[in-house]
Amino acid sequence: MIIAVDAMGGDQGLLATVKGSIEAIKELGVNIILIGNEEKIKNEILKNNYCGSDIEIINAEEVITNDEEPAMAIRRKKKSSMVIGLNLVKEGSADAFVSSGSTGALLAGGLFIVKRIKGIDRAALAIPYPTKRGVSLLLDAGANTDCKAKYLQQFAIMGSIYTEKILNIGNPKVSLINIGTEEGKGNELSKEAYLLLRSSNINFVGNIEARDIPEGVADVLVCDGFVGNIILKLTEGLAMSIFSMLKDEFMSSIKSKIGALLLKSGFKKFKKRLDYTEYGGAPLLGTRGVVIKAHGSSDAKAIKNAIKQAKVFVENKVIEKIEDEISSLGGNHDTEERF
Amino acid sequence: MIIAVDAMGGDQGLLATVKGSIEAIKELGVNIILIGNEEKIKNEILKNNYCGSDIEIINAEEVITNDEEPAMAIRRKKKSSMVIGLNLVKEGSADAFVSSGSTGALLAGGLFIVKRIKGIDRAALAIPYPTKRGVSLLLDAGANTDCKAKYLQQFAIMGSIYTEKILNIGNPKVSLINIGTEEGKGNELSKEAYLLLRSSNINFVGNIEARDIPEGVADVLVCDGFVGNIILKLTEGLAMSIFSMLKDEFMSSIKSKIGALLLKSGFKKFKKRLDYTEYGGAPLLGTRGVVIKAHGSSDAKAIKNAIKQAKVFVENKVIEKIEDEISSLGGNHDTEERF
Numbered sequence: 001m002i003i004a005v006d007a008m009g010g011d012q013g014l015l016a017t018v019k020g021s022i023e024a025i026k027e028l029g030v031n032i033i034l035i036g037n038e039e040k041i042k043n044e045i046l047k048n049n050y051c052g053s054d055i056e057i058i059n060a061e062e063v064i065t066n067d068e069e070p071a072m073a074i075r076r077k078k079k080s081s082m083v084i085g086l087n088l089v090k091e092g093s094a095d096a097f098v099s100s101g102s103t104g105a106l107l108a109g110g111l112f113i114v115k116r117i118k119g120i121d122r123a124a125l126a127i128p129y130p131t132k133r134g135v136s137l138l139l140d141a142g143a144n145t146d147c148k149a150k151y152l153q154q155f156a157i158m159g160s161i162y163t164e165k166i167l168n169i170g171n172p173k174v175s176l177i178n179i180g181t182e183e184g185k186g187n188e189l190s191k192e193a194y195l196l197l198r199s200s201n202i203n204f205v206g207n208i209e210a211r212d213i214p215e216g217v218a219d220v221l222v223c224d225g226f227v228g229n230i231i232l233k234l235t236e237g238l239a240m241s242i243f244s245m246l247k248d249e250f251m252s253s254i255k256s257k258i259g260a261l262l263l264k265s266g267f268k269k270f271k272k273r274l275d276y277t278e279y280g281g282a283p284l285l286g287t288r289g290v291v292i293k294a295h296g297s298s299d300a301k302a303i304k305n306a307i308k309q310a311k312v313f314v315e316n317k318v319i320e321k322i323e324d325e326i327s328s329l330g331g332n333h334d335t336e337e338r339f
Numbered sequence: 340m341i342i343a344v345d346a347m348g349g350d351q352g353l354l355a356t357v358k359g360s361i362e363a364i365k366e367l368g369v370n371i372i373l374i375g376n377e378e379k380i381k382n383e384i385l386k387n388n389y390c391g392s393d394i395e396i397i398n399a400e401e402v403i404t405n406d407e408e409p410a411m412a413i414r415r416k417k418k419s420s421m422v423i424g425l426n427l428v429k430e431g432s433a434d435a436f437v438s439s440g441s442t443g444a445l446l447a448g449g450l451f452i453v454k455r456i457k458g459i460d461r462a463a464l465a466i467p468y469p470t471k472r473g474v475s476l477l478l479d480a481g482a483n484t485d486c487k488a489k490y491l492q493q494f495a496i497m498g499s500i501y502t503e504k505i506l507n508i509g510n511p512k513v514s515l516i517n518i519g520t521e522e523g524k525g526n527e528l529s530k531e532a533y534l535l536l537r538s539s540n541i542n543f544v545g546n547i548e549a550r551d552i553p554e555g556v557a558d559v560l561v562c563d564g565f566v567g568n569i570i571l572k573l574t575e576g577l578a579m580s581i582f583s584m585l586k587d588e589f590m591s592s593i594k595s596k597i598g599a600l601l602l603k604s605g606f607k608k609f610k611k612r613l614d615y616t617e618y619g620g621a622p623l624l625g626t627r628g629v630v631i632k633a634h635g636s637s638d639a640k641a642i643k644n645a646i647k648q649a650k651v652f653v654e655n656k657v658i659e660k661i662e663d664e665i666s667s668l669g670g671n672h673d674t675e676e677r678f
Contacts, residue, residue, distance in 0.1 A: 132580050142518060145526035179481060179568040187484035187565045210569040211576035226526045227569060229518040230549040234570060237550035238577050241471050245612065249605035256605045262598025266588035273584060 001314060003307050004085045004094035007036030008063045009101030010298050017100070018044040020303025025054045028308055033094055035060050035081040060084050063101075066296075070104030074112055082106065086113040089289035096290035096310035098281065100298045106291065107143045107284065114289040117319065119326035122151045123286030124225070125293065126159055127232060128167075128279035131216030135279045137163050137172075138221045142229035143284075149192035152176070152222055153200055157325050158285040159220040160202040165316040166283075166309065167219075175208035175218035177227060182207070189224065197222070201325065243271075281306035283313060286322070290314055340653060342646050343424045343433035346375030347402045348440030349637050356439070357383040359642025364393045367647055372433055374399050374420040399423050402440075405635075409443030413451055421445065425452040428628035435629035435649035437620065439637045445630065446482045446623065453628040456658065458665035461490045462625030463564070464632065465498055466571060467506075467618035470555030474618045476502050476511075477560045481568035482623075488531035491515070491561055492539055496668075497624040497661050498559040499541040504655040505622075505648065506558075514547035514557035516566060521546070528563065536561070540664065582610075620645035622652060625661070629653055 003024070007017045018041060021032045031054045034041050038059035045055065060081035064073045077083060082101055086109045088094035099106050107125060116123055124140035139155045140147070156174050163172040176197055178186040183194055185207060197204045208218050210231065223231070250260040260267075281294040281302075290313045294306035342363070346356045357380060360371040370393045373380050377398035384394065399420035403412045416422060421440055425448045427433035438445050446464060455462055463479035478494045479486070495513050502511040515536055517525040522533055524546060536543045547557050549570065562570070589599040599606075620633040620641075629652045633645035 132584060145518065177569070179484065179565055179572070187563075190565075209576075210571075210573035211579075213573060214576045214580035224526075226518055226529075227566065230516070230566060230569065231573060232549075233518070234549035234552060234573055235577060237548075237553045238574060239581070240550075241553035242578070242581055245471060246605070246609055249609045250602060252605065255601050259598045259601025259605070262594050263589060263602065266585070266591065266595045266598070270585055270588045 001311055002031045002033060002094045003310050004033040004035060004088045004097045005303070005307065006081045006085050006097070006099035006101050007034045007041050008060065008081045009099045010294065010296055010303075012297070012299060014040055014044045016298055016300045016303050019048055019300035020298070021055065021307065022048050022050045023300060023304040024307040025052065027304065028311055030054075030307065030311055031056070032307070033058055033085075033088065035085050035088075036063070058084060058088075064105045066102045068102065068105065070102060070108040071112070073102070073105050074109040082109055083113065086110065086291070089291065090114050095314045096292065098292045098294055098303070098306045098310050100294035100296055100303065100306075103142070103293055103296075106293050110284045110287045110291045114287040114291060116286055117288055117323055117326065119329065120154055120158075120286040120322070122147070122154070123284055124155045124158065125282055126162060126285050127228075127282045129213070129221065129232070129235070130273060130279060131214055133216030135167070136213070136216055136218055136221050137167065138223075138228055138231065139285065140223065140225040140228050141232050141282065142225045144225040146226070147189060147224035149189060149196050152189070152193040152224065153196040153329075154286065154326065156197050156202055156204070156220065156222045157200060157329075158322050159222065161321050161325060162283060162285060162318055163219050165318050165321065166312050169219050171203050172219035173205045173217070174202045174220040174222060175205055177210065177213070177221055177223040177231070178207035179209065180207065181209060193222070201328075280309045283309070288319065290319065340650055341370045341372060341433045342649050343372040343374060343427045343436045344642070344646065345420045345424050345436070345438035345440050346373045346380050347399065347420045348438045349633065349635055349642075351636070351638060353379055353383045355637055355639045355642050358387055358639035359637070360394065360646065361387050361389045362639060362643040363646040364391065366643065367650055369393075369646065369650055370395070371646070372397055372427065374424050374427075375402075397423060397427075403444045405441045407441065407444065409441060409447040410451070412441070412444050413448040421448055422452065425449065425630070428630065429453050434653045435631065437631045437633055437642070437645045437649055439633035439635055439642065439645075442481070442632055442635075445632050449623045449626045449630045453626040453630060455625055456627055456662055456665065458668065459493055459497075459625040459661070461486070461493070462623055463494045463497065464621055465501060465624050466567075466621045468552070468560065468571070468574070469612060469618060470553055472555030474506070475552070475555055475557055475560050476506065477562075477567055477570065478624065479562065479564040479567050480571050480621065481564045483564040485565070486528060486563035488528060488535050491528070491532040491563065492535040492668075493625065493665065495536050495541055495543070495559065495561045496539060496664050498561065500660050500664060501622060501624060501657055502558050504657050504660065505651050508558050510542050511558035512544045512556070513541045513559040513561060514544055516549065516552070516560055516562040516570070517546035518548065519546060520548060532561070540667075619648045622648070627658065629658065
């Protein structure tokens with residue numbers, strides 16, 4: 001299996017992407033195509049003392065940064081590592097593409113280059129969301145700000161298949177994020193989506209209030225990309241501010257300082273539980289090829305895990321299963337392209 | 340000044356509402372009308388050894404519970420403490436109404452009985468949201484699930500006036516909750532609302548991402564009621580689950596147990612900072628009379644604080660100021676009533 005890796009993405013750049021790729025080769029037996037500045041990649045490979053033949057390098061003259069307007073960057077930077085990687089997947093020269101670069105650009109490129117599965121109106125970004133019981137899959141986490149009910153239905157079906165095949169959760173419980181648990185609650189979108197989800201071939205367990213999301217009662221959490229992004233960012237911000245507020249309290253006396261010292265390892269373990277980079281990358285669901293967004297702060301281990309995730313994604317034929325399930329739905333689909 | 344209090348609402352019922360009302364009389368010099376089961380109220384007043392003449396009791400034969408469909412309950416239970424209280428405000432027999440009963444019913448009743456200020460299309464529930472720096476006002480927190488951009492503009496103006504007059508924050512910074520900070524980010528609603536807010540007579544400081552909400556960088560946080568309710572409930576759920584997960588870690592060894600013991604008071608102080616009942620009740624903004632929703636778990640102190648808030652609300656002529664500001668906006672308004 002050949003996995004293409006965007007060598008230039010992420011906060012740690014080549015340091016993480018090259019090392020992670022080498023670890024993946026050793027552990028998973030995959031072939032890797034590293035895309036980016038050829039010389040720098042070669043240097044980094046040497047530093048890692050790797051001299052095997054399972055890495056191919058494709059030189060990329062450009063890099064898409066986080067500051068660029070995503071769709072524009074994809075259109076203009078044809079020689080960027082991201083556009084080259086997505087084209088490899090489109091042409092079938094690679095089985096999957098992993099990038100820790102700009103989320104927006106990867107989404108835009110996924111749709112523009114790899115394109116959507118027939119019958120899928122919108123592709124969604126699916127994020128593993130850490131909970132008390134483990135992890136739930138949240139989608140859409142920000143790809144589609146304005147959604148129709150049928151998009152949410154498609155997200156639910158794709159999320160259910162992914163959770164079953166990749167996260168190994170049998171008959172995953174699918175919930176619709178809403179502001180009340182009863183049927184008939186919510187806004188126009190969620191009311192309509194509720195009815196569609198209920199009639200779908202998934203284990204739909206009803207609405208979930210945001211209060212219950214951290215409890216982990218649902219395996220798949222469905223919402224539009226605006227709400228999904230708010231949930232993701234608020235979780236990040238709250239965790240950070242709660243830690244910093246606790247720190248303030250704990251530094252206020254000698255007694256509490258000693259207490260905090262005794263709890264240091266407990267805090268560390270806890271932070272790890274909340275850290276969603278621990279739970280792998282975020283797949284783009286609904287595109288005709290496998291595209292995985294690794295977290296921007298990915299280290300080598302996170303990159304290796306994202307490559308592993310891509311491998312399992314391909315092996316389990318998730319895209320084919322989505323195609324089958326969606327084609328059985330029938331109905332009219334939006335033909336409008338977003339770019 | 341006469342404040343009507345729903346004696347029957349809240350988890351603690353008469354215990355909190357009667358005691359809180361008596362404390363308010365002593366501390367604030369207001370007159371109170373307690374509405375509910377007359378005999379029970381009288382008993383509770385006796386228990387509190389209050390024999391002054393500043394409490395009037397109005398008997399109510401019915402109570403609206405949290406389980407009832409709000410609009411239906413308001414329509415049918417004409418003899419409930421909530422409907423009687425709202426009618427007192429409408430008729431001008433009371434200057435304000437405070438209830439810790441069903442939020443939905445109070446919203447429905449506020450609109451149906453007290454009615455909206457001329458020029459206001461939708462009334463919003465405004466919640467004090469605890470942050471690292473103090474408190475921000477979040478609106479709409481759940482009254483309106485589907486909003487137009489002009490509703491958000493009205494929420495922003497009302498929130499700004501309330502924050503300045505009641506929370507004593509000069510020239511409050513108003514932010515639009517969005518999934519990116521730049522202009523042009525977000526869904527159709529937020530893009531349109533951005534332009535309206537920018538042209539309004541408020542201190543609009545732009546979009547705020549959910550990640551930055553807990554930092555307290557904005558004084559007024561504007562969003563539709565669906566998103567607002569998600570934010571509120573997720574905050575509650577995350578705080579609870581973070582505490583329970585920390586507790587698990589801390590109970591895992593003797594060392595960490597001792598540490599947790601030493602930090603007990605720090606944790607307590609911290610929990611208090613996060614507890615939004617500490618920051619007073621939630622005003623209904625946009626109705627022709629003053630209606631305050633006290634938290635369902637209100638104790639006597641919280642009820643007293645909500646009464647105080649109602650008093651300041653009336654004294655500062657917030658409603659008149661909203662009327663002035665909105666009438667200067669001009670434009671067409673929805674005439675459709677929601678009931």
